[in-house]
Amino acid sequence: MIVLDDGPAPLYQRVKQLIVQNVASGAWGPDHKIPSENELVRDLGISRMTVHRALRELTSEGMLVRVHGVGTFVAGAKPQAPLMEIRSIADEIRERGHEHRAEVIWHQVEEAPADVASQFSVMPGTQLYHTVLTNLENEVPIQLEDRWVNPAAVPRYLEIDPARVTPHHYLMQQAPLSEGEHIIEAVLAEPWERKHLQIDKTEPCLLIRRRTWSNGQIISAARLLYPGARYRLGGRFMKRGS
Amino acid sequence: MIVLDDGPAPLYQRVKQLIVQNVASGAWGPDHKIPSENELVRDLGISRMTVHRALRELTSEGMLVRVHGVGTFVAGAKPQAPLMEIRSIADEIRERGHEHRAEVIWHQVEEAPADVASQFSVMPGTQLYHTVLTNLENEVPIQLEDRWVNPAAVPRYLEIDPARVTPHHYLMQQAPLSEGEHIIEAVLAEPWERKHLQIDKTEPCLLIRRRTWSNGQIISAARLLYPGARYRLGGRFMKRGS
DNA sequence: GTTATAGTGTTGTCTAGACAACTATGAGGC
DNA sequence: GCCTCATAGTTGTCTAGACAACACTATAAC
Numbered sequence: 298m299i300v301l302d303d304g305p306a307p308l309y310q311r312v313k314q315l316i317v318q319n320v321a322s323g324a325w326g327p328d329h330k331i332p333s334e335n336e337l338v339r340d341l342g343i344s345r346m347t348v349h350r351a352l353r354e355l356t357s358e359g360m361l362v363r364v365h366g367v368g369t370f371v372a373g374a375k376p377q378a379p380l381m382e383i384r385s386i387a388d389e390i391r392e393r394g395h396e397h398r399a400e401v402i403w404h405q406v407e408e409a410p411a412d413v414a415s416q417f418s419v420m421p422g423t424q425l426y427h428t429v430l431t432n433l434e435n436e437v438p439i440q441l442e443d444r445w446v447n448p449a450a451v452p453r454y455l456e457i458d459p460a461r462v463t464p465h466h467y468l469m470q471q472a473p474l475s476e477g478e479h480i481i482e483a484v485l486a487e488p489w490e491r492k493h494l495q496i497d498k499t500e501p502c503l504l505i506r507r508r509t510w511s512n513g514q515i516i517s518a519a520r521l522l523y524p525g526a527r528y529r530l531g532g533r534f535m536k537r538g539s
Numbered sequence: 540m541i542v543l544d545d546g547p548a549p550l551y552q553r554v555k556q557l558i559v560q561n562v563a564s565g566a567w568g569p570d571h572k573i574p575s576e577n578e579l580v581r582d583l584g585i586s587r588m589t590v591h592r593a594l595r596e597l598t599s600e601g602m603l604v605r606v607h608g609v610g611t612f613v614a615g616a617k618p619q620a621p622l623m624e625i626r627s628i629a630d631e632i633r634e635r636g637h638e639h640r641a642e643v644i645w646h647q648v649e650e651a652p653a654d655v656a657s658q659f660s661v662m663p664g665t666q667l668y669h670t671v672l673t674n675l676e677n678e679v680p681i682q683l684e685d686r687w688v689n690p691a692a693v694p695r696y697l698e699i700d701p702a703r704v705t706p707h708h709y710l711m712q713q714a715p716l717s718e719g720e721h722i723i724e725a726v727l728a729e730p731w732e733r734k735h736l737q738i739d740k741t742e743p744c745l746l747i748r749r750r751t752w753s754n755g756q757i758i759s760a761a762r763l764l765y766p767g768a769r770y771r772l773g774g775r776f777m778k779r780g781s
Numbered sequence: 782g783t784t785a786t787a788g789t790g791t792t793g794t795c796t797a798g799a800c801a802a803c804t805a806t807g808a809g810g811c
Numbered sequence: 812g813c814c815t816c817a818t819a820g821t822t823g824t825c826t827a828g829a830c831a832a833c834a835c836t837a838t839a840a841c
Binding site for chain 4: 606
């Protein structure tokens with residue numbers, strides 16, 4: 298039985314959510330043919346244009362593949378390796394066989410400063426969740442994580458203990474990732490950042506600004522700061538814009 | 540006077556093209572308020588849903604900014620540095636104050652092999668343009684560029700001389716960039732690639748696979764191979780997928 | 782058996798209209 | 812001056828229907 302969640306969200310977003318849930322749960326595996334537009338129209342009792350918009354957006358987001366005159370299918374394994382990979386630093390460290398520990402510096406509600414507000418497309422002063430912590434590999438600080446989270450998307454975020462459940466894992470579980478953005482640059486760390494990373498004034502750092510979306514809604518914006526001498530970046534990236 | 544191009548393309552795509560042209564030509568600069576949906580409906584003689592879809596897609600592509608109840612504006616300077624940057628290797632070399640020269644290896648029509656066809660979403664055997672060349676910095680090969688181009692999007696591509704006009708510059712001029720994708724990995728070069736790059740069998744290479752889109756249409760797919768000892772990658776990336 | 786042809790089901794596009802939600806503006810009352 | 816409220820203009824969403832384009836299948840003709 299297919300039924301829409303109720304809620305204040307627009308209809309087409311709830312249709313998208315329904316599809317995403319079926320795919321994320323594994324009920325609809327790769328190459329599964331999903332119900333046709335007319336079937337969804339009949340089952341959900343909504344208009345075809347609304348269904349069509351939901352399916353079209355999910356197609357442009359890479360979750361579905363549509364074939365004119367045939368049907369709509371769950372996107373299978375891509376011909377090349379996954380285009381995006383957002384890894385957890387904790388997983389990375391453990392895969393290297395090292396010990397991982399997180400030291401929480403802040404974990405609270407804060408009013409968004411202007412630069413953060415613009416990234417979230419909200420008014421400055423809007424209340425957001427803010428977590429700052431360092432990730433240590435064998436007791437050596439390897440990353441400073443400065444993360445803002447959208448309370449509307451993840452209302453219970455503040456209840457977690459970031460030292461035990463990494464914010465990354467919690468967010469991935471609460472809001473299946475649909476889109477991400479990485480900006481990579483080399484910078485010098487601020488004094489308070491240097492203190493937590495235990496690095497020298499002249500130490501160049503790799504800065505990764507990461508934003509993630511789920512179902513069109515921004516979930517989180519994070520600044521990830523790596524001491525240059527202790528980290529190298531690898532992986533695949535995709536970029537888009539302007 | 541605002542008027543749509545005629546052609547076989549769907550109406551909403553022609554509306555997008557009209558907006559893109561006005562922005563690319565500079566007629567509508569950053570923060571310019573573009574005509575409202577109702578004005579476009581009246582001037583173009585088409586329905587509002589069609590106009591709305593065009594504006595909505597351009598907004599999601601980052602070209603426009605829409606404010607509920609106010610209007611639609613050309614996206615201005617972003618609060619942070621441009622999210623995507625696709626640079627020309629020739630520009631990079633010249634900025635370092637070095638001499639740049641390109642050696643053309645192939646520049647012709649070819650039938651797409653299966654892997655290329657899948658990247659272009661066409662049938663294997665479809666005729667595409669194919670250019671292979673090396674870029675030399677002070678007569679030292681620094682990059683091998685293996686590029687496929689969509690003839691439907693850039694029909695006169697074969698008429699250029701890649702040694703004089705870089706394919707990158709020509710494509711950027713012919714089809715304003717709207718979207719791009721980078722995949723970065725480390726590989727060993729094929730024998731024929733090693734010959735042109737004048738590198739050793741065991742030399743690790745940085746491989747960047749780059750695809751670019753313009754107005755929803757794929758323009759070009761390129762494999763850019765850099766000898767690891769002669770190049771370091773820097774820049775900003777954005778990724779999205781799955 | 783092979784080849785046309787018609788029919789069915791699917792996605793892609795477009796229309797005309799409606800209502801909701803939001804913003805800015807100006808008029809009026811205090 | 813300051814506040815409240817009505818109004819107009821804009822974008823966001825949704826509907827019901829229509830036709831086109833495409834793929835597949837079953838049927839009929841040869």
